[in-house]
Amino acid sequence: MDADEDDDVLHDDESSEEEAALFEAFQSTQAAELQEQLVVRHSRLVVSLVRKFRGRAEWEDLVQVGYVGLLKAIGAYRPKSGNRFSTYATHCVLGELRHFLRDRTETVRRPRWLQAVSRKVGAFVEAFLHDHERLPTVTEISEATNIARDGVVEVLKAGSVMSLEQMQGESGGLQVGRIRSLREESFVLTLEDRIWLDSALDRLLEVEKQIVKMFFYSDLNQSQIAGETGLSPKRVSRIMRRALNRLQGVMRLGGKGE
Numbered sequence: 001m002d003a004d005e006d007d008d009v010l011h012d013d014e015s016s017e018e019e020a021a022l023f024e025a026f027q028s029t030q031a032a033e034l035q036e037q038l039v040v041r042h043s044r045l046v047v048s049l050v051r052k053f054r055g056r057a058e059w060e061d062l063v064q065v066g067y068v069g070l071l072k073a074i075g076a077y078r079p080k081s082g083n084r085f086s087t088y089a090t091h092c093v094l095g096e097l098r099h100f101l102r103d104r105t106e107t108v109r110r111p112r113w114l115q116a117v118s119r120k121v122g123a124f125v126e127a128f129l130h131d132h133e134r135l136p137t138v139t140e141i142s143e144a145t146n147i148a149r150d151g152v153v154e155v156l157k158a159g160s161v162m163s164l165e166q167m168q169g170e171s172g173g174l175q176v177g178r179i180r181s182l183r184e185e186s187f188v189l190t191l192e193d194r195i196w197l198d199s200a201l202d203r204l205l206e207v208e209k210q211i212v213k214m215f216f217y218s219d220l221n222q223s224q225i226a227g228e229t230g231l232s233p234k235r236v237s238r239i240m241r242r243a244l245n246r247l248q249g250v251m252r253l254g255g256k257g258e
Helices: 002-027 034-049 059-076 086-106 111-131 138-145 149-158 192-200 206-216 223-229 233-253
Strands: none
Touching: 002 034, 002 111, 034 059, 034 086, 034 138, 059 086, 059 111, 059 149, 111 138, 111 149, 111 192, 138 149, 192 233, 206 223, 206 233, 223 233
16 A cells, blocks of 8 residues: 555545544534534535436425435434445435435425425525535525524425325424524514415415405405406405404414414
């Protein structure tokens, strides 16, 4: 073995020891900054694995699913197992991707608010990956999208295959309460309020939802709504009153009226 080969072996040993120490520190502290160091170290592995599945689903969805696989691998890996983390992470990421591609047609339809938030996260991750040639950390996603760190993880999870029970927060599934704004923005509803409002509107009949949106979102008066819908102004008024009463009831159930 020549001097260059000796240097390479020493470097690999030092790198392995450093990574093992990083994992042990993360397991004992669960510190976000340690998790993020591990994400940065291994994000290129995820990208290389995701590329094998390009064309079989939307690229943004595949990247988010691969990201979830990496986070799961980081959380579950034990250095003392004797396995290299790259081997373990490869198994986890490929498993998530195959599960997603196999079962995605059987999943429930995600609510509109979740689709919108997931697209926002996915677009940032893809743009960051293009500019930096690595995946962003959870904190970087959080800062850019104004979603609290725990919420980012929930949104990433929601990009993978989820059953109805998981969508309802059971079996370790989606925890909607964690998806909230990182900071307040002037004249903008917080994320949790937008989630609540969209969920409440989804409880209305289609005609009720249409009229409420025309009145509050498009700023049309009752006569204009009547002209747009072909309903009489009195009918519009009755539907509006019924819809607002229904929303008020949902508000009370959700604790928004307290």
